[in-house]
Amino acid sequence: xxxxxxxxxxxxxxxxxxxxxxxxxxxxxxxxxxxxxxxxxxxxxxxxxxxxxxxxxxxxxxxxxxxxxxxxxxxxxxxxxxxxxxxxxxxxxxxxxxxxxxxxxxxxxxxxxxxxxxxxxxxxxxxxxxxxxxxxxxxxxxxxxxxxxxxxxxxxxxxxxxxxxxxxxxxxxxxxxxxxxxxxxxxxxxxxxxxxxxxxxxxxxxxxxxxxxxxxxxxxxxxxxxxxxxxxxxxxxxxxxxxxxxxxxxxxxxxxxxxxxxxxxxxxxxxxxxxxxxxxxxxxxxxxxxxxxxxxxxxxxxxxxxxxxxxxxxxxxxxxxxxxxxxxxxxxxxxxx
Numbered sequence: 001x002x003x004x005x006x007x008x009x010x011x012x013x014x015x016x017x018x019x020x021x022x023x024x025x026x027x028x029x030x031x032x033x034x035x036x037x038x039x040x041x042x043x044x045x046x047x048x049x050x051x052x053x054x055x056x057x058x059x060x061x062x063x064x065x066x067x068x069x070x071x072x073x074x075x076x077x078x079x080x081x082x083x084x085x086x087x088x089x090x091x092x093x094x095x096x097x098x099x100x101x102x103x104x105x106x107x108x109x110x111x112x113x114x115x116x117x118x119x120x121x122x123x124x125x126x127x128x129x130x131x132x133x134x135x136x137x138x139x140x141x142x143x144x145x146x147x148x149x150x151x152x153x154x155x156x157x158x159x160x161x162x163x164x165x166x167x168x169x170x171x172x173x174x175x176x177x178x179x180x181x182x183x184x185x186x187x188x189x190x191x192x193x194x195x196x197x198x199x200x201x202x203x204x205x206x207x208x209x210x211x212x213x214x215x216x217x218x219x220x221x222x223x224x225x226x227x228x229x230x231x232x233x234x235x236x237x238x239x240x241x242x243x244x245x246x247x248x249x250x251x252x253x254x255x256x257x258x259x260x261x262x263x264x265x266x267x268x269x270x271x272x273x274x275x276x277x278x279x280x281x282x283x284x285x286x287x288x289x290x291x292x293x294x295x296x297x298x299x300x301x302x303x304x305x306x307x308x309x310x311x312x313x314x315x316x317x318x319x320x321x322x323x324x325x326x327x328x329x330x331x332x333x334x335x336x337x
Contacts, residue, residue: 101157108134110175129154162187271313272336
């Protein structure tokens with residue numbers, strides 16, 4: 001709409017300039033006006049200020065004056081229509097879109113808010129989309145439609161996330177998680193601090209540039225911090241030291257291609273009551289689904305790799321399960337996930 005408005009405004013300006021040139025040349029050559037007088041006469045005519053004629057006009061001059069007056073009225077009317085249509089239409093259109101967006105977000109719960117739609121944020125959106133998570137993205141500039149993944153199912157808010165009202169518009173109080181991926185640590189820190197004050201139970205993951213900033217992010221309320229440079233360097237080194245292991249781990253997370261997953265994490269509260277407070281052996285997942293439990297998280301957030309069969313699932317714990325996509329489907333069906 002902005003591009004259309006700009007084009008129409010340029011057309012109106014060109015028409016006005018053409019009219020001034022027509023009047024200037026007309027008065028100069030037909031009425032023997034000097035160039036300054038010709039321009040002056042043209043301007044006072046098209047602006048209809050009511051000043052008198054510089055010199056008496058003959059019939060040709062009068063015809064030129066009539067043309068200038070009538071044409072200027074049409075051009076002014078066109079310019080005013082363009083401006084009015086843009087101002088009123090843009091505001092109404094934006095108001096309708098904002099209202100629909102807010103109504104959709106009000107129905108959201110346990111959704112993920114992503115602050116920043118750069119390279120990191122875009123990759124996060126793609127990953128969450130593959131897990132069918134509801135996502136609200138906040139960025140100072142709304143991206144082009146071609147640059148958005150699943151445009152119909154992901155809500156974008158154009159605004160500054162460091163402002164509390166923008167976070168509230170994104171449904172911060174009902175959200176499950178927030179990821180802030182902005183380029184500056186100061187902005188990320190401010191968002192983390194604000195988000196934690198608004199939602200004490202929110203899971204917050206923040207980008208950080210170094211260990212010192214990472215520590216401050218956690219003090220402000222972030223549950224996890226990510227340093228892209230550290231992860232990137234570690235990944236590159238792993239490709240040199242243990243390339244086959246890295247390729248195997250990558251194969252476990254090919255959902256971006258197949259929209260399927262080989263790993264699943266199940267928290268204690270997500271288990272049916274009959275499976276709670278049971279041992280891993282009592283779950284009997286291998287026989288029922290073909291999946292294997294490869295990890296266990298205690299209520300103290302400690303991880304046990306390949307936990308023993310007598311490990312008991314208690315409040316606050318979680319299990320990490322490995323299986324083929326079809327086996328993961330059986331697992332989800334078994335636990336109604």
